[in-house]
Amino acid sequence: MRNEDALANGPIVTLTTDFGHSDHFVGTMKGVILNIAPEAQIIDICHSVQAFDILDGALTITQAYSYFPSGTTHVVVVDPGVGSARRPLLMSTGKHYFVAPDNGVLSLIMDREEGVRVRHITGQHYFLQPVSSTFHARDVFAPVAGYLAKGIDSQKFGDEISDYVRFSAPKPKAAGDKTLRGVVLKVDRFGNLVTNFTPHDVPSLFHSPPARFKIVIGNREITQLHNAYADALPNELFGILGSMGYLEIASTRASAAQLAGSGKGSEVHIVLEGAAVASSGN
Amino acid sequence: MRNEDALANGPIVTLTTDFGHSDHFVGTMKGVILNIAPEAQIIDICHSVQAFDILDGALTITQAYSYFPSGTTHVVVVDPGVGSARRPLLMSTGKHYFVAPDNGVLSLIMDREEGVRVRHITGQHYFLQPVSSTFHARDVFAPVAGYLAKGIDSQKFGDEISDYVRFSAPKPKAAGDKTLRGVVLKVDRFGNLVTNFTPHDVPSLFHSPPARFKIVIGNREITQLHNAYADALPNELFGILGSMGYLEIASTRASAAQLAGSGKGSEVHIVLEGAAVASSGN
Amino acid sequence: MRNEDALANGPIVTLTTDFGHSDHFVGTMKGVILNIAPEAQIIDICHSVQAFDILDGALTITQAYSYFPSGTTHVVVVDPGVGSARRPLLMSTGKHYFVAPDNGVLSLIMDREEGVRVRHITGQHYFLQPVSSTFHARDVFAPVAGYLAKGIDSQKFGDEISDYVRFSAPKPKAAGDKTLRGVVLKVDRFGNLVTNFTPHDVPSLFHSPPARFKIVIGNREITQLHNAYADALPNELFGILGSMGYLEIASTRASAAQLAGSGKGSEVHIVLEGAAVASSGN
Numbered sequence: 001m002r003n004e005d006a007l008a009n010g011p012i013v014t015l016t017t018d019f020g021h022s023d024h025f026v027g028t029m030k031g032v033i034l035n036i037a038p039e040a041q042i043i044d045i046c047h048s049v050q051a052f053d054i055l056d057g058a059l060t061i062t063q064a065y066s067y068f069p070s071g072t073t074h075v076v077v078v079d080p081g082v083g084s085a086r087r088p089l090l091m092s093t094g095k096h097y098f099v100a101p102d103n104g105v106l107s108l109i110m111d112r113e114e115g116v117r118v119r120h121i122t123g124q125h126y127f128l129q130p131v132s133s134t135f136h137a138r139d140v141f142a143p144v145a146g147y148l149a150k151g152i153d154s155q156k157f158g159d160e161i162s163d164y165v166r167f168s169a170p171k172p173k174a175a176g177d178k179t180l181r182g183v184v185l186k187v188d189r190f191g192n193l194v195t196n197f198t199p200h201d202v203p204s205l206f207h208s209p210p211a212r213f214k215i216v217i218g219n220r221e222i223t224q225l226h227n228a229y230a231d232a233l234p235n236e237l238f239g240i241l242g243s244m245g246y247l248e249i250a251s252t253r254a255s256a257a258q259l260a261g262s263g264k265g266s267e268v269h270i271v272l273e274g275a276a277v278a279s280s281g282n
Numbered sequence: 283m284r285n286e287d288a289l290a291n292g293p294i295v296t297l298t299t300d301f302g303h304s305d306h307f308v309g310t311m312k313g314v315i316l317n318i319a320p321e322a323q324i325i326d327i328c329h330s331v332q333a334f335d336i337l338d339g340a341l342t343i344t345q346a347y348s349y350f351p352s353g354t355t356h357v358v359v360v361d362p363g364v365g366s367a368r369r370p371l372l373m374s375t376g377k378h379y380f381v382a383p384d385n386g387v388l389s390l391i392m393d394r395e396e397g398v399r400v401r402h403i404t405g406q407h408y409f410l411q412p413v414s415s416t417f418h419a420r421d422v423f424a425p426v427a428g429y430l431a432k433g434i435d436s437q438k439f440g441d442e443i444s445d446y447v448r449f450s451a452p453k454p455k456a457a458g459d460k461t462l463r464g465v466v467l468k469v470d471r472f473g474n475l476v477t478n479f480t481p482h483d484v485p486s487l488f489h490s491p492p493a494r495f496k497i498v499i500g501n502r503e504i505t506q507l508h509n510a511y512a513d514a515l516p517n518e519l520f521g522i523l524g525s526m527g528y529l530e531i532a533s534t535r536a537s538a539a540q541l542a543g544s545g546k547g548s549e550v551h552i553v554l555e556g557a558a559v560a561s562s563g564n
Numbered sequence: 565m566r567n568e569d570a571l572a573n574g575p576i577v578t579l580t581t582d583f584g585h586s587d588h589f590v591g592t593m594k595g596v597i598l599n600i601a602p603e604a605q606i607i608d609i610c611h612s613v614q615a616f617d618i619l620d621g622a623l624t625i626t627q628a629y630s631y632f633p634s635g636t637t638h639v640v641v642v643d644p645g646v647g648s649a650r651r652p653l654l655m656s657t658g659k660h661y662f663v664a665p666d667n668g669v670l671s672l673i674m675d676r677e678e679g680v681r682v683r684h685i686t687g688q689h690y691f692l693q694p695v696s697s698t699f700h701a702r703d704v705f706a707p708v709a710g711y712l713a714k715g716i717d718s719q720k721f722g723d724e725i726s727d728y729v730r731f732s733a734p735k736p737k738a739a740g741d742k743t744l745r746g747v748v749l750k751v752d753r754f755g756n757l758v759t760n761f762t763p764h765d766v767p768s769l770f771h772s773p774p775a776r777f778k779i780v781i782g783n784r785e786i787t788q789l790h791n792a793y794a795d796a797l798p799n800e801l802f803g804i805l806g807s808m809g810y811l812e813i814a815s816t817r818a819s820a821a822q823l824a825g826s827g828k829g830s831e832v833h834i835v836l837e838g839a840a841v842a843s844s845g846n
Binding site: 010012014016021041043044045046047048049050059060061063064065066067068069072188189190227228229230231240241242243252253 | 582583584585586587588589590591592594595596598599602605606608615616644645646647648696697698699702
Binding site: 300301302303304305306307308309310312313314316317320323324326333334362363364365366414415416417420 | 585
């Protein structure tokens with residue numbers, strides 16, 4: 001199950017949280033992990049997941065985890081329910097382990113992986129005692145990651161379950177004969193508006209040549225697609241198939257979010273000229 | 283003195299600074315440490331300590347250091363006096379080393395540890411020459427941490443001193459018969475207002491059932507305590523014993539700081555009904 | 565070419581980008597590198613280079629790289645031209661490797677190093693396939709760094725070129741008989757205004773005693789130089805030779821940028837009394 005090459009060089013533990021950078025939270029987690037597994041290599045993926053935003057956390061880890069070596073343990077803590085009855089989970093894809101609260105933050109990974117196994121972590125002797133009701137990243141998730149990195153078999157942490165929380169990312173829906181309605185999933189660091197449209201949702205948009213279309217966001221209409229951010233004119237808004245696999249609305253060396261006066265959660269419509277859209281509602 | 287297990291896997295050096303994330307400062311420190319001790323594992327605890335804020339730095343490192351393995355070296359740089367006569371210090375608790383300016387930033391660790399030894403670092407041959415007057419993190423603290431990680435005996439860096447700077451965190455004080463006056467020590471990433479009240483200061487608040495009380499901050503009165511952040515109603519302000527060991531004023535999935543219109547340094551009063559408070563003034 | 569000591573402890577790969585902290589970009593790069601070279605130690609230098617700002621990236625890596633051990637690979641990604649015809653480069657100084665886009669971001673290192681060798685990376689079998697047109701940090705720069713860390717000879721990645729992009733940082737210019745005009749290169753985390761004046765540009769300013777002078781920025785005139793940030797009075801603006809090697813305009817425990825109402829790109833004049841300035845225009 002483990003990548004022996006990776007283990008030979010020290011197990012890798014990644015961290016993805018909404019803890020931000022201004023407190024001790026992340027540093028404390030690292031201490032707990034290293035105290036159990038000093039040979040672990042701890043890798044920060046992201047700590048600026050939007051506070052309490054489970055979908056944002058799911059998008060972040062889903063875009064990063066698969067690039068890591070076999071045997072990596074990923075700790076994902078976006079946990080507004082800390083201290084409540086929500087369960088701590090250990091998920092295995094066969095290649096990677098995930099330690100996270102049972103609130104759906106692993107949902108988008110489940111969409112991409114066959115045959116995941118999900119366990120309810122009940123082995124309290126692996127926890128930091130006494131377990132607080134406010135900082136399970138320190139008391140539950142970090143120590144479990146430490147013991148996984150140390151090589152403890154995943155079965156020891158608890159029994160498999162199938163009733164874990166799982167949600168679907170919002171999908172575009174037909175809105176009339178020629179129109180699809182989607183949403184901005186996130187705005188990235190450069191101001192690119194990452195929508196929830198994939199090539200699967202609007203294949204004709206990504207044909208060569210693409211169908212005639214317009215993308216409507218706020219009071220702006222976009223009629224250009226480009227392959228690279230640098231291909232457009234200054235202050236032009238354009239569509240681009242981004243590296244996350246979604247249609248992005250972008251601008252060259254400028255924030256499309258500012259130019260469009262839009263942000264996370266904004267509605268986006270794609271109007272395809274001369275062709276009825278395939279309904280992708282679900 | 284050193285944990286041989288930890289050393290076998292490479293010495294750990296942690297960094298806690300107010301250098302932020304937008305400059306080369308932290309990266310340069312890491313280079314200096316690794317050039318001396320390439321086998322060191324460098325761990326970022328926090329670089330967003332509030333600029334020049336020694337108490338904020340003290341709170342941050344105090345909440346994290348003890349979770350790390352024996353033999354860890356912690357570099358703590360919040361150093362408004364860089365280049366002045368303030369001394370560089372090397373403190374040992376027997377389990378951990380701390381390298382920091384002599385300005386009190388280690389005070390709260392001293393409160394928790396018996397028998398610390400504090401040395402004035404005078405071994406200039408360990409410094410990066412020429413030593414600048416503006417970046418001792420690079421020229422003094424990082425190289426000393428590197429040589430500690432490499433195994434140089436702490437005695438070699440300078441003589442023990444006892445006249446180092448040490449301050450006390452602000453403690454709550456009695457303000458009348460039934461009232462204690464405290465202060466907000468910090469606002470965390472989620473907007474929780476971390477006060478300076480501990481269970482020791484107001485034991486009756488944390489009894490089960492708690493004394494009747496109200497917590498007053500700004501123009502808000504709080505009469506609920508909860509065990510978990512998720513236990514409250516939306517937009518409710520409540521008290522909670524946080525993982526730092528202090529009473530926090532919090533709100534579920536929202537910023538208590540915004541709801542209360544309060545922040546760091548804001549006064550907080552606890553009024554206990556029907557019981558005189560024990561004076562905890564000092 | 566490689567430092568065997570460093571290699572013995574795992575190769576070091578540093579990251580300097582304008583990717584910020586709120587997305588998966590940096591974490592994904594780390595995964596790609598570790599998947600190729602699990603023994604690599606990945607070090608974050610800075611991810612808050614100003615978005616699209618090549619000079620800011622150049623200043624950042626130039627202030628940090630030389631402190632790292634021989635054999636370190638530095639990945640520098642500020643890449644507004646991603647997906648366009650701009651080439652990926654591998655530069656060697658004999659001591660360090662740099663992987664970066666061909667847009668000048670390595671220019672200031674070239675100013676400091678003799679005999680750099682620059683290669684156009686063309687070995688597509690080292691890339692993550694299919695190569696996207698929007699995320700070469702993941703698909704090109706990270707895997708090349710991974711293979712370098714793994715010990716692949718730099719010659720294998722492509723042929724040497726000499727027509728790479730190289731720019732000069734803005735230099736101060738004479739503006740009349742006794743006046744030099746410079747510019748604020750950046751504002752650091754503490755609000756210090758880092759100008760482009762070096763001691764070479766105005767040697768008389770850094771004599772002891774210095775020439776009579778005034779520094780003019782916005783509507784403020786500065787007539788004091790200090791050796792340490794802590795040496796000044798509250799709210800005083802003063803000049804100081806900073807650790808980057810440039811004249812900074814600073815204030816004690818306060819933001820000089822705020823006090824002077826100035827920022828990146830602001831003009832700065834130095835007027836030297838009683839002595840004609842040497843022209844340093846170029």
